[in-house]
Amino acid sequence: MANTPEWVALTDQQVVLLARGGREAAYRELIRRYERPVFALLFRMVRDRELAEDLSQETFVKALNAIESYRPEFKFSSWIFKIANNAAIDHLRRRELDTLSLDGSPHAETPEAMQATALQIGVRQESPLEAVEARELGGAIEAAIGRLRPEYRSCILLRHVEGRAYEEIAEILSLPLGTVKTYIHRARNELRLALAHLKE
Amino acid sequence: MTPVPGPHLSADDFDAWMSGALAPDTREHLDHCAECRERAEAEREIVSLLGALPLINPSPDFADRVMLSVSMPDPFSLRSLAGVIRGLFATPRAAAFATTVALVLVGSMTASIVWSLGHQETLAALGSWAMAEAWQTGWVALRGLASNLMEQPWYATIRDSLEHPARWGAISAFATLAYILGLVALRRLLALPAREVAHASS
Numbered sequence: 485m486a487n488t489p490e491w492v493a494l495t496d497q498q499v500v501l502l503a504r505g506g507r508e509a510a511y512r513e514l515i516r517r518y519e520r521p522v523f524a525l526l527f528r529m530v531r532d533r534e535l536a537e538d539l540s541q542e543t544f545v546k547a548l549n550a551i552e553s554y555r556p557e558f559k560f561s562s563w564i565f566k567i568a569n570n571a572a573i574d575h576l577r578r579r580e581l582d583t584l585s586l587d588g589s590p591h592a593e594t595p596e597a598m599q600a601t602a603l604q605i606g607v608r609q610e611s612p613l614e615a616v617e618a619r620e621l622g623g624a625i626e627a628a629i630g631r632l633r634p635e636y637r638s639c640i641l642l643r644h645v646e647g648r649a650y651e652e653i654a655e656i657l658s659l660p661l662g663t664v665k666t667y668i669h670r671a672r673n674e675l676r677l678a679l680a681h682l683k684e
Numbered sequence: 685m686t687p688v689p690g691p692h693l694s695a696d697d698f699d700a701w702m703s704g705a706l707a708p709d710t711r712e713h714l715d716h717c718a719e720c721r722e723r724a725e726a727e728r729e730i731v732s733l734l735g736a737l738p739l740i741n742p743s744p745d746f747a748d749r750v751m752l753s754v755s756m757p758d759p760f761s762l763r764s765l766a767g768v769i770r771g772l773f774a775t776p777r778a779a780a781f782a783t784t785v786a787l788v789l790v791g792s793m794t795a796s797i798v799w800s801l802g803h804q805e806t807l808a809a810l811g812s813w814a815m816a817e818a819w820q821t822g823w824v825a826l827r828g829l830a831s832n833l834m835e836q837p838w839y840a841t842i843r844d845s846l847e848h849p850a851r852w853g854a855i856s857a858f859a860t861l862a863y864i865l866g867l868v869a870l871r872r873l874l875a876l877p878a879r880e881v882a883h884a885s886s
Contacts (some may be wrong), residue, residue, distance in 0.1 A: 502751050505757075506757050510752070511751065511754060512747055512751065515746070523740060523741065524739070525738050536742075537742055548750070548754045587741035622738060636857070665699075666695075672727055675730050675834075
């Protein structure tokens with residue numbers, strides 16, 4: 485293999501093999517590929533930016549330090565999402581969070597802490613009116629997701645935000661396929677009811 | 685009012701509708717059932733809202749912080765070698781390839797050993813001939829090199845200096861002194877500064 489492989493052309497499994505060979509660039513490539521989706525999942529699970537960063541870091545450190553135990557017949561994405569989801573569920577079991585603020589963590593006590601833990605969204609081209617509408621609608625759906633049961637939340641985020649297949653979600657969450665489908669349908673139903681007032 | 689054909693759509697049917705794979709008879713029900721149509725549109729709206737949620741990125745130094753806590757394997761350690769071997773047999777295709785290569789290697793080595801045992805006299809004759817050729821070639825090359833050196837203009841000067849031990853001793857002493865001075869200078873150049881350099885911390 486060349487000294488500087490074309491990372492984009494490599495599959496996750498090939499990057500993992502290079503990482504197992506002790507190449508730091510391969511570790512960084514795995515982080516680059518999954519830092520955004522893992523962080524987004526964790527942020528929407530725990531609804532606290534600082535905490536989501538800690539859990540994301542914990543997820544990657546755990547996964548990369550155990551890279552030797554990763555089995556290439558499974559998708560790397562399934563493996564890392566499984567570790568991330570377990571970290572979130574463990575946390576939620578220890579500590580229940582039940583409100584969401586787009587302006588920052590519900591546990592922030594000062595304006596600075598609110599600012600530091602606020603949701604930082606990607607840059608999009610939109611008019612001020614569109615921005616306000618999107619913020620209202622986005623805030624409403626983020627809040628509605630936050631009120632779902634954690635297992636519904638994992639399922640709906642993996643399916644409709646991260647675009648994972650039902651089978652992969654079943655593998656990530658170690659649930660039967662039928663249960664995953666049921667959770668997703670119930671979650672969509674709850675979201676539909678929660679957002680119904682916006683249409684009136 | 686026309687009757688609505690078939691039962692109401694199930695959750696799976698709504699998924700199939702959203703991915704454009706709804707069965708024709710269910711499609712017919714949907715065309716005639718206002719309740720199912722309203723529900724389907726609402727489901728699609730939710731899915732579209734979820735898909736449009738903003739991208740969220742961790743802080744820019746996230747990768748660096750992760751890497752500080754990751755211990756990478758030493759590529760030359762036995763554990764890593766075991767990992768590479770495991771990787772070779774990770775998929776059936778890789779295992780088949782690795783097995784084929786191993787069989788070819790073992791087969792060719794076995795064939796080579798068997799042939800050598802059956803043709804020991806031939807091998808001995810070949811060895812003697814190769815040794816004699818190598819010796820002759822080496823001797824000719826050495827003689828050529830020596831005569832070439834002796835024809836060089838600086839050869840006489842070096843031979844004269846080697847015939848006077850005092851001059852030879854002075855040259856050796858000068859070379860040793862230059863070597864020691866060079867070592868001292870290099871050591872001073874490579875030494876870390878004892879004090880912080882003012883402009884280096886800005």
